Amino acid sequence: MKLQDLKHSKLRKWVEDFAALAKPEAIVICDGSAAQYKQLMEEMIASGLAMELNRDKKPGCVAFFSDPSDVARVENRTYIASVKEEDAGPTNNWIDPTELKKTLTGLYDGSMKGRTLYVIPFSMGPVGSDIAKIGVEITDSAYVVTNMMIMTRVGKKVLEVLGTDGYFVPCFHSVGKPLAEGESDHGKWPCAPLDKKYIAHFPETREIWSYGSGYGGNALLGKKCLALRIASVIARDEGWLAEHMLILKITNPKGVVKYVSAAFPSACGKTNLAMLIPTIPGWKVETIGDDIAWMKFGKDGRLYAINPEAGFFGVAPGTSEDSNPNALIAASKNTIFTNVAITEDKDVWWEGIGHDAPGKLIDWNGNDWVQNKADKSQKPAAHPNARFTAPASQCPSIAAEWEDPKGVPIDAILFGGRRPRTIPLVHQARDWNHGVFLGSIVGSEITAAALDLKVGTIRRDPFAMLPFCGYHMGEYFKHWIKIGTRTTADKLPKVFYVNWFRKTDEGKWLWPGYGENSRVLKWVFERCEGSAKFVETPIGIMPTIDAIDRPEGVSEKDMAELLKVDREGWLKEVEDVRTNHYPKFGKHLPKELMAMLDELESNLKDCCCGKCKC
Numbered sequence: 001m002k003l004q005d006l007k008h009s010k011l012r013k014w015v016e017d018f019a020a021l022a023k024p025e026a027i028v029i030c031d032g033s034a035a036q037y038k039q040l041m042e043e044m045i046a047s048g049l050a051m052e053l054n055r056d057k058k059p060g061c062v063a064f065f066s067d068p069s070d071v072a073r074v075e076n077r078t079y080i081a082s083v084k085e086e087d088a089g090p091t092n093n094w095i096d097p098t099e100l101k102k103t104l105t106g107l108y109d110g111s112m113k114g115r116t117l118y119v120i121p122f123s124m125g126p127v128g129s130d131i132a133k134i135g136v137e138i139t140d141s142a143y144v145v146t147n148m149m150i151m152t153r154v155g156k157k158v159l160e161v162l163g164t165d166g167y168f169v170p171c172f173h174s175v176g177k178p179l180a181e182g183e184s185d186h187g188k189w190p191c192a193p194l195d196k197k198y199i200a201h202f203p204e205t206r207e208i209w210s211y212g213s214g215y216g217g218n219a220l221l222g223k224k225c226l227a228l229r230i231a232s233v234i235a236r237d238e239g240w241l242a243e244h245m246l247i248l249k250i251t252n253p254k255g256v257v258k259y260v261s262a263a264f265p266s267a268c269g270k271t272n273l274a275m276l277i278p279t280i281p282g283w284k285v286e287t288i289g290d291d292i293a294w295m296k297f298g299k300d301g302r303l304y305a306i307n308p309e310a311g312f313f314g315v316a317p318g319t320s321e322d323s324n325p326n327a328l329i330a331a332s333k334n335t336i337f338t339n340v341a342i343t344e345d346k347d348v349w350w351e352g353i354g355h356d357a358p359g360k361l362i363d364w365n366g367n368d369w370v371q372n373k374a375d376k377s378q379k380p381a382a383h384p385n386a387r388f389t390a391p392a393s394q395c396p397s398i399a400a401e402w403e404d405p406k407g408v409p410i411d412a413i414l415f416g417g418r419r420p421r422t423i424p425l426v427h428q429a430r431d432w433n434h435g436v437f438l439g440s441i442v443g444s445e446i447t448a449a450a451l452d453l454k455v456g457t458i459r460r461d462p463f464a465m466l467p468f469c470g471y472h473m474g475e476y477f478k479h480w481i482k483i484g485t486r487t488t489a490d491k492l493p494k495v496f497y498v499n500w501f502r503k504t505d506e507g508k509w510l511w512p513g514y515g516e517n518s519r520v521l522k523w524v525f526e527r528c529e530g531s532a533k534f535v536e537t538p539i540g541i542m543p544t545i546d547a548i549d550r551p552e553g554v555s556e557k558d559m560a561e562l563l564k565v566d567r568e569g570w571l572k573e574v575e576d577v578r579t580n581h582y583p584k585f586g587k588h589l590p591k592e593l594m595a596m597l598d599e600l601e602s603n604l605k606d607c608c609c610g611k612c613k614c
């Protein structure tokens, strides 16, 4: 397809204007065809940017290796450039939009010299669905194009829906590495230095401008940028929810189905939960999505969720037969691997894959690597944030209705995070506003030194949306409260807080996790049906000690610990929320949440012994 083939005059002019600024060598319109995907891959393999993997072991798979400075989302270079600083709120980086556009226009000037400008028309959500949103990304990275072809729906059908004047979210992306006359990348990953990287969002005009990074969430602009940061603003204005949530389907032995969405901060196992294989006989879990949920009210007053994505951009290290066999199958063909290690027979390997490295590897930096288990300081062969980009349709646990444009009716919403202490295995909110309170205090233990945070401390990540909310988080809390007034209480999802990450004082896991989490899902399911055994406690509704069958290795004492109300720990939690967390939101904090905090404190103080579930 050529630029002249674009029937949408505004889109054509937008591309022409950007091309005049970025000065690419050529312009290609992405039609989304398998032939185009193949051609781009072949070009990248020929140029040395990509490595074709073993055709027998990993058919249709390729590996890429990024620049060491470009390996993950960069939160400190991510901006919400609202007109007023106050509207971005205390949890986002803000720059005046006029100033930021001036800086970025300067950087985009000539940034695509020697490169091809690709135009990617993409749909978040099934093409043509009422809930879907269309974006168009301009990029100079064929790696981005091929990843977008897996992660979203790209091409001609999207242009047909756009017609001659349909609305699209405009997204600019450049790797920020123009080529001089005759220069080539020589197979090296192109990007700009950290201080030149910008992931910018303009919420009022609903634009995304990204520069300098070719990696993941910084460059695949449909995902975190459109489907969360910009969509959260659209959702606020239109009365729905754009959330950092997986969606799963649970079927009980009688064939009754419930749909659950769950928000956990990044690196808390959302993909594993979304693809879980239950250990309890007769129960089935299927996948609708692993990262993002858009939830809108149906005519029946219930919240319906769609997964706006078409693929998984999953973390490879730690993915194994034990932790997530479905993800391994999803990524066994037609998959793009980034920053994994490569075996001598051109297969992939990463730390936590479930078997030792088979002989000599090439690590993600391109160096020879031989596993030395005795050397505790040996650098990993795969980058800890190495990824697989795999089509969702290849996942064995994908639900038949995963692309249903109506979405699926949500029965329960789970919040959670890594909390080694205090937070029990599961508790349920008494009502919607209590659920909003639980979402607002979500936190997770820092497991790796990052973002200047100390390992072992708790980072609050409300609704797991801290890096992804496109506006003031206090106003986002208000939006959630308002959503609860839009229907009757019986139609709203029930809200739960789960914690698979409890540890003993000696640092041993109290709960085995993975497939055994199905026991907790069963209690959630039965609470939605009204059949589960429960008890009211100062923190909310909890299972009785015998309501959840114990997995092997979990003693009665462990279970009591997992389901205990730790009054002292919770009072410290209240204190932390009151002094460190809530004050950040100032006058934007909804009064309902402060009232919930006061009620929790008085419940804990009124409790007769602090141990019982009175």
Ligand code: O2Y
Residues within 6 Å of the ligand: 071, 072, 073, 215, 216, 217, 218, 265, 266, 267, 291, 313, 314, 385
């Ligand atoms: O590091 C990146 O660029 C990707 S981050 C990511 C990818 C898939 C799903 N979730 C996340 C996240 O950070 O929440």
Ligand code: MN
Residues within 6 Å of the ligand: 244, 266, 291
């Ligand atoms: Mn995520």
